[in-house]
Every structure is written in C-alpha cells, then in structure tokens.
Amino acid sequence: MTDFAFNLLKEDGHARLGEVHTAHGVIHTPAFMPVGTAATVKAMTTESVAATGAEILLGNTYHLMLRPGAERVGRLGGLHKFMRWDKPILTDSGGFQVMSLAKLRTLSEEGVKFQSHLDGSTHLLTPERSMQIQHLLDADITMSFDECTPFPATPQQAESSMKLSMRWAKRSRDAFVERPGYGLFGIVQGGIYPELRAESVAALREIGFDGYAIGGLAVGEGQDEMFRVLDVTTPLLPKERPRYLMGVGKPGDLVGAVLRGVDMFDCVMPTRSGRTGQGFTRRGPVNIRNARHQDDPRPLDEACQCPACTGYSRAYLHHLFRAEEVLGLMLLTWHNLHYYQDVMRGMRAAIGTGTFTAFAEQFAADQALGDIEPL
C-alpha cells in the first residue's frame, strides 16, 4: 500500500498544483471536498458525486459518532464500505460541530462533555476519542481535535483557545495510529491575529503532521479578513505538505485562497444551496425559484456539462422547486457540485500552464457579469 504523500507538481505564484496520495487513491489539488455529513452527500448517490469529478469526501465525526455510531460503522466495514465510496475520505475532528450543535457543552482540558442534539445522551469527546472514532470510520485523512476559535474573539481569548488546540494537537498526534496511506492533519488556529497564527504554525510544525489545515476562518470575519489571515499564514507552512482551508467557501473564495497557496477545501455551500434553489454559474449565483425562469427553455448554465444543464430547462428546474419535488434538490445539488469541480479543474489547468493570474481575473470578470438576460 502506498504511503501517504503529497507531490507538489508545480507552482504559479503562490498557487500550487499537486497530488495527495492516500490508501484509497490520489487527490488532485487544488481539490474541493463535498460534504457527506451523515454518511451521504445529501440528495446524491456516490456514483453521481464521483461523476462530478470529486476525488475525496468529507465526513463529520460529530454526526457519525451519534448516528449510526462509530463502532457500528466500524463493525460494518468502515465508512467507505458503509456509504459505498471507494475513494479517499477526510473526517473532521468533531470539535467544530460539538460546539455549534450539541447541548450543554462543557469544555475542559480533557475535552468536551456534551449532550447529543438527537436524544440528549451524554458523550465525552477528547483528542484520543476523536482519533479512535476517525480510525473506526477508516478516514484516509484524520483531523486533529481542536477548538474552532469563535469570531469575534479578543487576542487573549484567541490565544488561550489556540494554545488549548495546540495541546490537543499533540495529544491527537500521540493517539493517532499510523497506517500506510493514512495521514493526520494539524489545524492552525489563532483567530485574526498574525502573531497567534505564526505561533500556532510553529507549534504544529514542531509536532509534525502530514498536512496542515487552516481553521477558525469563514466564521463571520468576511472575505477580506480571511484573505489577510491566509496571506500571513500560508507562507509559514511547509511547502511539502498539503494545506486545507476548512469550511470554505463560495467559488470566489476558492479562487482567492488558491491564489494564496491553499490546496484543499470543503464546504456545504454547493449542496445546501442546491437544496434551497440557488445555483452557482459562471455568471454568478441564480435563484431558480424566481418567476423569471418559469418559461425559460435555456439551461441553468449553458457551458456546464452536468445532467441538470444538459438535460433540463430553467423552466423545468423552476417547476420542480415550486412543486417542492425531490428531483429539484437532486438536480441542483448535482449541478452545484459539478460546477465547483469545474472551478477546481479550471484552476488546476491554469496552474499547469502558468496562467493562474489570468484565470483568476477572467473568473472574477465572468462572475461580475450577472445572470443572462431574460428572454
């Protein structure tokens, strides 16, 4: 079995073209990971997800530990087999969602004690238990257990939170069971404070990880602030390891972050927006529920090769959403995931030919055009 490895193939400014090798295959970076919270990318079969070009999924430790349960998934052969996805899987640590979703959370040096939002049962999530759960799930990429520092946070709050995450990172590293093709990522915290980000990077590099995630962003600070943090953080990260910006983002966020040296992303935006009627296109977002689409025979995005755009009219998609038909969610989710992968494909091609700056400018210009004129 292959070792877990990152091959940096090419740089174009700060943008990077690479490959992450894992036990379940190769991920071409920059990569976008669709979110499969509860062992399913919502409203998609895994065959359809793969058809969009996705090479890795994200699973949520918090959700899966509560239902169906990590030990159960382990007994059933792991998450790949359970959900029928034979490509790589990254699982988060549970740290973010236990703080945002669970009830009666108590944070201590040991970890987080909480009550399930599903049935009120009491659980303790620690770095060691998070590593164990992610092992049971058979995640190719395991994330260190951390506290996602809220925004806004004072420098003192951000420092204290970051230092706790660094102690948990060390405990995660110690508890992680090394296996060929499986990797552990550390998570940089520090809020919007450059010196704290630098201290966090140094602490993580001292421990040593297979990849480095940038956490605590896309939590309300805005795109400008997020890009400023990236500008001071990614240059400190080791070139020879993949970099993952957690929970990001809109298409323009992805392009801006790749421009700043990020390799990997995850976000619920394409799937969640797809379920509410928002489609992402080359000319910006479109609300398919708008009455202007009800007689429009044109596809959502005529440059898109997804099944929703090659097979159906805006009028039909509009009808499905108005009639609250499941197929509407299915098709628009499919489109959005396909479009996100198109953006990634476009970025990888542009980095490969050393034209990423021009790509980013054209991308922004196209997005600014706005939707096609009504007929």
Place this chain on the structure above:
Amino acid sequence: MTDFAFNLLKEDGHARLGEVHTAHGVIHTPAFMPVGTAATVKAMTTESVAATGAEILLGNTYHLMLRPGAERVGRLGGLHKFMRWDKPILTDSGGFQVMSLAKLRTLSEEGVKFQSHLDGSTHLLTPERSMQIQHLLDADITMSFDECTPFPATPQQAESSMKLSMRWAKRSRDAFVERPGYGLFGIVQGGIYPELRAESVAALREIGFDGYAIGGLAVGEGQDEMFRVLDVTTPLLPKERPRYLMGVGKPGDLVGAVLRGVDMFDCVMPTRSGRTGQGFTRRGPVNIRNARHQDDPRPLDEACQCPACTGYSRAYLHHLFRAEEVLGLMLLTWHNLHYYQDVMRGMRAAIGTGTFTAFAEQFAADQALGDIEPL
C-alpha cells in the same frame, strides 16, 4: 410514424402477453406505469426510471394543468421534452383527482368546476378541456374524462355516475384529435355491480376506443371484490385492445389482475411507500425503519439487481431513513420501482412459456414467507 396498435402475442389462461405500439415506442405488456404526477417520478431521474425497465410513465392532468400549466408545457415542447422522458406517456383525465383534491367542486353535465388546492383559482374541467390538456401535454395515451364512482355507492348512484361517464366518454371521443401513434382509452365504470359494468363496456365498445380501462376500483372495496369485478368485466372487453386497471396496486394485486386478463397498471404505491421506508421484496414488504435492520449487512432483497440492493446494506438504508436523508427516499424508491418491473418481467416471461399459473402460485408462496430471519 407508427399507428397506435396492440399486438396480442400470446394467451395463457386469461393472462395476456402483448405489445402496445405508440408514437414514442413500444410498451411490453403486462406493463406497470410509474406515476410521475408533477412531471417527475418523485425522487428519481428519468434515466433511473428507465433503468428499472419502465417503458411508460403516467402523468396527472389535474396537477399539471394547475402547475406548471398545460399551455406552458405545450409551449416548452410537451411533457416528454419538459421532463426528459422520450418513451410513451399516459395521462389521466383529471377526473379522479379533481374530485379528491380540489376545493369547492361542482359537478354538472358540462363537467366539474373547482378551485385549485394550490392557490384557490377557479377552473372548469370538461371532457373537451381534458382532451385539450392531454393533447398539449402530448400524451401518447389519453384517458377519457370520467367520474370515478366512489365506494360505497348504491346501485342508483353507481348507475347515474356511470351513465354520466359514458356521456363524457362520447364527448371525449368526439373532442380527441387523432394523430398517428396516439390513442384514446375509454374507462369502464359501474361500481361493484356486474350489470352496470356490462352496460358500461357495451357503451364504450359502441363508441370505440384504442384501449379500455377499468376505473372505480382500488377505492376501498378490497381485493376480493376487485377481483370479482374483474372476473365479470374483462371477458366482455375486446381481445384486440389493451386493458388497463387504474390505480392498482400491491404486487399481489398485479399478479391477480393479470391472471384475470389485465395488461396495464399504474400506482403510486412503489414510489410513495419508498418515501416512507417500506420496501417491497420477494418475501413481502419490509419496513426498513425497524431497529432490527440497524446492524444488518445484508441487502434488502438479495435476489434484486437494483442499485439499492447491489450497493448497500439494510443497515445503511436504515440509517438513511433514521437520519431523514434524501438518499434514503431515492434508493428505496428506486428499489421498489425495480422490484415492480421485476414482477412484470417475471409475469411476461411466464406467460411467454405458458407457465403463468405456476408463476402466480410461486409468487404467492414467496410473499407468504415473510422477511428473512434477523442475524
């Protein structure tokens, strides 16, 4: 373009093997038509529906006239193009659903005046308007406008209702625009009364139709009564025309009706049950939400070749329903439609080899086995 035609290929007792030729292709009978109420078979792509083996869909005139509107579907190229289904489509007349779903219905000789259940707008549905709507939708098979006699009904009520339907059948025939490959079916009414059924058949045969439907069944009378009505009705129908039992049914209903000379069926049962967690199998129905499935690595029906059964465990399907994930509806709907088509394939093969009686007995014996034992 081909003429609308029915080829009776073989008889085995009363069971019939045949082909219905339409403008959009051939339907092999006995045939089951999945219901695509609002221009979509709920939670399925049309590619998936076709993959189950379905050769014809049913669309609902009542729903489509209200949303997105028959004229709109017509402008957009018809229902086949709108929903991306290039095989045959049968539309009902709207008569059944206007009485069950609309508000403030007023029935008169002219037709039914009603308020939309969606927005309260007032509409008039007559035999002539029903024909026009079904023409706009581009249905390969148009159904005569009728009143579905409720159950229970006195002989007087059933007679009066049936006679109105026969007058409407004549007006439907007169209003129907003949086109090569397109056909019009009459609908036999008469409740549970043999003499009224006979009178209805005679009236329809006098008018002349491309096929004959048996309406007013599966409305609460029970399987025994339904079979009794079929026993006295199908022998009166012309052999050289297809026979369609409307709104039926459970798998055992289909087998029993084919045994009594029926060729075509439609029912929401496989799709609706699929959305509530009921899967149909060779050993009878299974409620996948039951906790007994939560650790079961076996497929729902090990003899089934559908994606849900070849790719996923009962434990996974159970999890999806417990977590209220859309993929659960998608997979179980897919399975149920595939299973229904398997039943039809099995019946066609058995009639072809003259072994339909044995097939029906084995089918009933398998269903009576009940679900596999827990592990």
